[in-house]
Amino acid sequence: MTPLDPPNPPLTRKDFTSDQEVRWCPGCGDYAILAAVQRMLPELGVRRENTVFVSGIGCSSRFPYYMNTYGFHTIHGRAPAVATGLKLANPQLDVWLVTGDGDGLSIGGNHLIHVLRRNLNLQIILFNNRIYGLTKGQYSPTSLLGKRSPSSPMGSVDNPIAPAAFALGCGARFVARGVDTDAKNLINTLKRAHEFQGTGFVEVFQNCPVFNDGAFDHFTAKDVAAQQQLHLEHGKPMRFGDDKGLRLRPGSLDIEVVTVGENGVTEADLLVHDETNRSQAFLLANLDPPTFPVAVGVLFRSDENLVPFEVGMHEQNKQARARGLGDINALMRKGHTWKVDADPSADPAG
């Protein structure tokens, strides 16, 4: 696949902004993600006509309407399947899939499994606000145990799923996390997802100010973010806060938090982030406050170069058509056929 030339003159954020009025609630984290994406696309040098946003149903899935690109607001949970068809029909398209915790992990969980394992060359942004917003506040598959909502007035007893761990379990080859309000890191992470040849899965912690306000404050609020977030960088030791770090507890596969400079711990004892290590990524995906920081950035990037599904399919198409498109008339006349002559007494021929 030859990438298209970047547009000339270069596009701006405004070029990617549609004329439709944005209809999310005031203060919704979705605004920040939309702004980040609209700022990022010109920097990627992509063309509007080649870019398609595909979404399912839910607050986040209104996203395509606000992008001045091609867009398809599909049905609940099915965006990965629609996007698969798009890529099969035209692998050159640059497809962004926008979904949420309900759309992607509940009603559409099955499709998310399969798009991830097939490694289609597209990007998935999963807006995780741990709540059903558009249907007015029911608990979602990422809501924490005990969550009180209109459908769980006594508190949810529904054990939540960790999206990044789910994606890794599905065989995803690029798994990352970002925070809605941290535009700089979010943009960098989305760019990395775009650069990846295969499915780039990015979970974004997104605040729903109406039905689940502050769900992530314990690690995203300005005063605690530095202490509670681990910003992953490939090849760098896992440090966070003023002097904290992560290491493997000696003799185990468990991670523990240590303080550099205490009890003889030095930076050399800390885990060094290796993006290509899936086992390490699993450990990172399951770290939760208050014991652990939340790992953000690129948790995993496979270096195995699995051919994306649609590319493999088109390679096979090419192979099948090596001698040109088939002749349907000839196809239907293959095998056992016979001719009947106009004269009914003539012999049939095989």
Place this chain on the structure above:
Amino acid sequence: MDTFASTNSTTQRELIESVVIRFAGDSGDGMQLTGSQFSDTTALMGNDLSTLPDFPAEIRAPAGTTFGVSGFQVHFAAHDIMTPGDAPDVLVAMNPAALKVNLRDLKPGGLLVVNTGAFTAGNLKKAGYDKNPLEDSSLDGYRLLKIDITKHTLQSVESFGLGNKEAVRAKNMWTLGLMMWMFGRERDSTAEWLRGKFAKSPNIAEANIAALNAGHVYGETAEMPQGIHAYEVPRARLQEGHYRNVTGNEATAWGLLTGGKLAGLELVLGSYPITPASTILHYLSNLRAYGITTFQAEDEIAAVCAAIGASYAGSLGITTTSGPGLALKTEAIGLAVSTELPLVVVDVQRGGPSTGLPTKTEQSDLLFAVYGRNGDCPLVVLAASTPGDCFTMAVEAVRLATKYMTPVILLTDGFLANSAEPWKIPDINSFEPFPVKQRTDPAGFHPFLRDPQTLARNWAVPGTPGLEHRIGGLEKNYDSGNISYDPDNHHKMVKVRAAKVAGVADDIPLQKIDQGEDSGDLLVVGWGSTFGAISSAVLGARKAGLKVSHAHIRYMHPMPKNLGEVLKRFKHVLVPEMNNGMLVKILRSDYLVDARGLNKIAGQPFKIAEIEAEIRGLLASS
């Protein structure tokens, strides 16, 4: 058997006009192969034919049981035939269970060939026989040919050194050889087929050919009981042309490819395995050289959604399924209606509701196809009436889907899917191409701009500069395509979507009378795979002097413009259907005619006699 007056003295074969043979055995006995080989040879020899495979849903049910019995019926003749035959003239029963299940269908005095080698105490017990029916008088009403086929087969393949299991397995070929002797069929094409099938194990191929030849030799040399001899069925006078045998699923696959070529579009098939539609997926997966990409999706919903995504991207999306799959796809089909994207959905109907009868045929998805979606959600519904017609209607589905930017559901059924008939192979160059024009001009563009004639919206494909737009399942403004919750606009959009689909009626053939006068006492109206049975029944009734005609509907929604007027020219309307009354309901509600239903919901096609009896009864009582 319909017999001619004379016998042919040179070959000592009795000339007969037509015969119905049913091969029946365990599902592991290879009866489907036996039947289809017999049919292929029969077609090559110039007879008209029709087949009815009938197999259990279980792949290998416990051997010897009645629920594991697999059958293959073939009807062939020296004249035009349209059904697999009401009742077999010849029943080949490879074991007691096959006898038990099939005997009730054999014509009185019919020929019964049994493999005595399988009539062991154990097999008799499994089939529910207290005593061996071959040894009492219970089969006296039939001409019984008892042969230890197992023993003869083992002898015939002895020199090939096969294991016992492999050797016994060749008994279907021995039986086929015997039947080929009996009905004067050539063995060459079966031998050739065996060599191809067992190319990697030539020894097995040759052993099977030896068994085939041995069965034939047995017929030539063994002394047959009184009344059993060889027959000749002369060639039928088919219309001039190049022929092959075709099943409905093959014809559907080729029709879709042809439609894609005529439209000038790449096809993308999204499908999920389901009986009896899976073979369409298999055929097309092997035909990617012909302009199709095939995708086995994770489920039925993903299959149709991928097809919709492909259509948005400018290919034609297709999905193939059967009833339960269609149920799962309904929401997505609604999305295609709302976004006005072309989509072809093939529903190979089977017995329902729910899982129902997966391997048996039925016509019970008609109301579901026409009406079964949330909201006012009209689309085009077509129905194929013969295996070969699946080709024509698949082409038509592609034409209408792309011209009107609408989903089209093509209804076939399990009977059409698996049954074979000689088919005059069409020349695809004789079809009028219908090239699709996708929009490229940004001037004045919005995604729901409509062609004033067809009301189809313009098709703008990602990758086209200047046409960037968003579509989705929310209601759209008529004038801009943007989201709109405006009450009057919604009313207008529902009406325009309905008018677009209704307008297809101007683009399809008028309803013709398939047989008989265009007015009279009774019009028998059918749709789908009942064509052959109705046609033959009406022919019979007409020969008896009854004023009966036959009209077969292929455009189920919208229906041909003249249909109401056609119906009203007859005193009575009878609607035979393999369901509990669906087309009859539509005709009564749409045309206010007092149409009556004849319903068979047995998982089996109508017999000619069943329809003919109803015709006679109805006219006698009126």
